[in-house]
Structure formats: structure tokens, C-alpha cells
Amino acid sequence: MSAHAVALDQPGRRVVLTGNEAAARGAIEAGVSFAACYPGSPTSEVLPTLARLGARFNIYTEYSTNEKVAMEAATAASYAGLRSLTICKADGFNVALDFAAAVCLQGINAGMVIMVGDDPGSHSSVREEDSRLLARTANFPVLEPSTVQEAKDIVKAAFDLSEDLRQPVVVRCTTRICHASGDVTLGDIPMVKKEATFTRSQRFVSSVKFAPGMRDKIKRAAALAGDSPFNYYTGPENAQRLVIASGPSYTYSLEALAMLGLEDTAGVLKISTTWPLPEELIIKYLIPAREVVFAEEVDSFLEDGVMVLAAKNMDRIGQTKFYGKNSGHVAGPGGPFVGELDPDIVAGCLGKVFNTPYHPPAIPNAGEARDIIEHSLPGRELALCAGCPHRASFWAIKTAVELDGREAIVLGDIGCYTLGLYRTGYNLLQTVLCMGSGVGLACGLAKLDRFNFRQPVISVVGDSTFFHAAPQALMNARYNQADILCVILDNETTAMTGHQPHPGRGVSASGEAVGRVEIESLLGGMGIPVTVHDPYDIEGSIEVICSLLRQKGPRALVLRRSCALVAVKGKKKNRVYVDQDRCIGDSCGCARFCSGVFACPANIWDSERGRARIDEAVCNGCGVCATLCPGKAIVVERTV
């Protein structure tokens, strides 16, 4: 909640921190000097926390253009003898994997930690991915916290482990750690003298000759895991029923056993060192166990590791049955490999395996309550915020595509504008895969004319995503003369992850003014013509898009307008209201355009009066609806 609590130099004091803040504090307690990231939920708040405290603890922080560059920069600091941190989400680890798979062979110098946020339940991701598999590919040992306190303690311990091994270490957190909060007991903040050195005699290369040394490091990591204070067992001695859990599933398992009344007969082995595994420790608990259940999220990573271990030690562990994702016993409503776990799901799974059925309590009178409302409870699909410039852009693109009449294909990717897949963005987007992928896909579609594909191709990409992933694809478009229109939805921030700056903003992670990378100049340098327009001018935007659609070759349109949430922050909003005399309700024939068609959440329908209304608690005062209302019934009182 506050950088203040993260910075307190009061060892032993208990404060409330989010998992991300706790991780930042752990890095500070480890004496981190350098932190770099490209923001991605659920780990977006780690770097800004460090950036606010950078001056105080002498930490350099940066938003890098993407995760690969961030990992490279952090590695350089480690080479030069400084502890470094890079932070990403699983998808970002993919971007960095090329470098990770190279750096792992020879390893690093000072401690280097990669904090990765996995998102079971895909709360703020398009999919789920298990970064532990990537970490293993890169030969980086993996540690997983189960609580907010451990997010701090494990990040700190990961620096020591990394420095001991001279190998980067991954701290894998899930959303329920990163975005959870809890009270954390603070530790010491060391006073370290920080000096960077990189001499002419040092060399770091990726070569197979380092492979045997790297294998030895992993063996040593496995030996150290056997003594890790973050692996422990809770339950009766010599339990025949054993749950092996990692991450927050550990707390769910304890609570589930208590709900089932099985806490005296079954035990929970919590493993934080999920790769490489502490083999002897696990075997010790497998020997008395007859039934073993795995509780972990996303992939069956811990499960597979323990199964291999069990196969290798069959003679010692004897007859044991294993239940997990692979057997289908550990599964949420979507199946074993989809969605996150929670105490009820774990109780249901353990109840089945341990023959103690779990029935979650149901509230009495639920049926009567449903009868009273006479309807089912409508769902709540994600929607662009009131005043979002992307809504205006999507409306303009949709209208231009209809006017153009050639069935233009519209491709998107990752950001707030991903919501262009849904009703809030008029279901405009036809592909959403990964950062910048819309532009690359557009390049391919645009080259299919010899196979009789002649529809216009539009890719939309946000400004932060543009810097992260679009230039390579746009250079490709120019080089290969792809007829694409790339629309850059420039809301001047990285909105989806919490408004972090990017190279186009002219401000650094620590808030310093820096030179801007101008999208127009960058594209100009590639030889791609650029038009810039304000998406709030919807009529004008439609005309520009229609005209650009008729042109040949790669071309770009920047629709530039600040994110509505940033624009109103700390300012008095414009007052927008519906003139109740001018709005003639359903007799207008506009099909309730403002609320029912344009569908900004601030435009609501007053069913008592049969008139449109503005919800003043939601409206951000952009006034775009006033320019579109066919009855000119919406009034904007400007504050400036």
C-alpha cells in the first residue's frame, strides 16, 4: 500500500504489504542495486515500489523496452558485481527466454533474481502459463513463496542462493501471492558499499564447454534445497495420507484438511524449492505415505518431478498411490489444467481421495431469493472505462470498415485494447495472441494477394506494446511491402498494468525527464508514412481511416489521446448531462444510441423517465457521447 512501509528501517516491526511490495522489500534487504522490468500483471507493482525508494537505497531502476532487454541489463549489473533483479510475468519470460537459455551456461557473478508472476485463473492475462517449465529450460533454480511474508523472505534468500551458485534464480509467484496482502515482519536493511567493476580480463560467453559446470550447479542447488527453511512438513508423524503442495496451495491444503476434519490423519509437505527438488526430504515423507495428493497451480510441475523421483526410488517407498492433475483428481470446475485452486476446490479434491466427501455450505433460501429478483444474475463482462479513447477509436475503425465495404480484417494483441474482442469494443478484433502479434500476422495476410485474398488488413497496437514488440514487424512490412494499415492506439501510458511510463513518455521509472522516442520519427525512419489524429474527433478519424484504407503499402495512423483515467487524475472533471427536454427517449429512433449502442458505462438508461442519463459516479467527462448523440441532447459543461 505504501513505499513508506516498505522502506521502514525497523527490523521486527509488522506492517501490511502486498506480495509485490514484500518482494521489493526482500530485494532491499538483500542489498539489490539494479532492477529492470517491462511491466506485466501480476508483478507490475514491484519495480515502481523500488523506483520510489531508489534514491534512498541507491538502487538503479528502469522500465526496459521488453523483458529480454530487462534481463540483459540486469545480467550486466550482475557481471559487474552488483545484485540485480528483473521482474516479469510468465509471458514476459517467454520473450526473455532466448537470452536466459544463453546466459545459464556460464552463469553470472553477483546474485541475480528473476521474479516471475504466473496468473492461474488468468485474472489479468489472456492465458495461463507455468514459468517453472521455462526456468527449468534455462537451468535456473526455482523458489516459490506460499505467503506474503515468504515473498519477502524468499526473494532475499534467492539472492544468496544465486550468488552461491553463480546462477540466476527464479522466484515464481502467483497472482494470489503478488496481489494478496498480509502482515509482514521486517528484517534488517544492510549497509552495503556498492561498487561496479568489469575488467578487461572478464569474459562471459555462451558455450557448451560450460555445460558440465552448469549441471554441477544444479546438483548443488538440489543439495542446498534439502536444508532450505522454506520446505517444511505440517501434520502427524508418519502420515499415510500426504499432500505435497507449493505456492498458496499450501495454505489452501491446510484449511481444506481442517474443514474436512482430517488435520490429525493427513499431513502437508510444503515445497518451495520446486526445481531442483530436495530429493531425500521428499523420499522421507513418501516412505510412510500410502496416498499422496499434489496441490499446485497451472502445470503438474511438482507432481511430475516427484513422480520421477518416486520411480527412481520405488524400492524404498513401496506401494504408494499418487493423485494429481495427471490422474484428474486435482481439478477445478474447468478441469485439472485450467484455472486456479482455492480452499473449497482443494477440500473437494482431498475429500474424494481420502473418502471424506466435502459439501460446501449453501446459504438457505437461495431459491426464494432468486424468485424475488425474477431473473438470473447477469454476468459482468469486462468493459473499457468511461471516456476510454480506445472506445472512440474502435467506433471509428468499425464505422470506417463498414463504409469501406471490403470486409477489412482487424487484428489486435495485448493491452487494454484486447477488450476490442468483446462487446465493449464492438467485437472488432479477430486475433489476440501475444504482444505485437497483430502486426506480424497482418504482414502475412497482406502478402496473400496472389492467392486471391484481397481484403484490407488493419492491425491495432497500443503505444506501450508498440515499443515492446511492433518495430520488428513494421520493418518487415516495409521491407516486404505489405499492404497493411497499422493503427497505433496511443494513450500515452502503459494503462493495463497501472500506468507505467514507456519510451514515448519522456519520463523514466524514477520520474526523471528524459528524451522521448517519437513514434512518428521511428516510423518515418523506416519509411512508413504516418498520420496522427485525435480519436475523440470521431467523424474526422473515420474520414482518415477510410482514406488510409484506400492507399497501398505499409502505413500507420496514430490515434493519440491520454488514457481517460490519467487525464482526470487530480483534476475537476467536466460535467456531462442529458438535457431531459431534448432527449426524447425511445421515440427518437436512435435505439438508445449512447447507452445501448456506443455503450460507454457512464451512459445509462433511466427506465422510470424513459430518458438517457449520465451516471456522474462513473463519467470521466470526455464528452464524446455529446458529439455522437443524434438528438444533440447531451450537454458538456467544461471545467477548463
Next chain:
Amino acid sequence: MFNVIVTGVGGQGNVLASQVLAAAAVEAGCRVSIGETFGASQRGGSVMSHVRISRDRTCGPLIPRGKARLVVGFEPLETLRVLMEYGSEDTVVIVNNRPNYPIGCLLGEDKYPDPQRIIEAVKKLVSTCHVLPATDLAMEAGSPMAANMVLTGALAGAGVLPVDGNYFRDTIEMLFSGEVKEINRRAFESGFKAVQKG
């Protein structure tokens, strides 16, 4: 163990309300754990914070079904939705009477139930339900966005939690400054009073 669920729609400020509650509880000497999500869920989706307050132990971030002692709803539909899953007849409910319409309802493809009937349904499920015009009270306090502090005030004033109102007041004092602090302070007090009347 006191389990509290703060529920509403992304952008209504419920994350901040749960953080104020957690900070106040820790000041009062309790241990807390909050489970929430932010990110995509901020964009008009249902959001829910699970706040777990205990005298002596740290627990997991998620509340099991049927175990919410208190539900604070920033809007009627989400309140009923959460109650069906996490409530019991003993759950105390504090609910803002102002609806926030899902996009499917604005488009006319889904129907938002009559808000009065939603409140009736909530009352059918639980014995204690405080209905507050939190958005209106917030506007009186200076900003519709302060509805989160009106509801935080109501939560503090309802007398269910082992956390005295002054811990909340100190937390608000510490977290905010300038005009925002003044608005939040007024909003908190109006919620605190309103729940004691209703």
C-alpha cells in the same frame, strides 16, 4: 477469525477500502490477509477483496464458501452474487443502493433486476442488512468516488469487527492528504453514522 468480503465493480475503489480495513486491523493488533486481484479486472469486471482478520494466525488469501461474516457491497447485484456463494444466514451485509450496470444490460441483451428486489432478496438471505445511499452520501461529502470511504465508515460503525473506529480514522489520516483527506474524512463519518441509524 473474521472474514470480510468487499465487493463491487472495477474502478469503484474497493481495493482501497480493503487496504484501509487491513491497515486499521493491524494497528489494532490483529493479523490480516487479503486476497484480491487487480489488472484486467479493473476494467468494468466484478471485483472482490477477501479480508481475513485474526487475533493470532496468518491464513490463506481466500475465504471458503459460506464463511463470510461481513459482506460490504459497493453495488446491489455484486452483493447478491457474493452472498449466494460466500454468505450464510448470519452474514452481516452493508450495501450501497446505487446500481452499476454491466455492459450486457446497457446493450439490452441482459436484464439488470429491479434494485429494490435485489435488496429484498438480500434480506431474504440474511438477518442483518444495512442499506446505504453511499454514492449520494459521498457526493454530499464532496465526490461520488468517496463512496468507498462511506462504506468503510459503515463497516467500522456496524460494530461487527474487533477493530475500533479510531484505528480507521488514524489510517485515513495517515494515507491521504489535502482535499482528498477532507472528503474521505467526511465520507467516513457519514457512513459511520448512517449505519448506526439504519
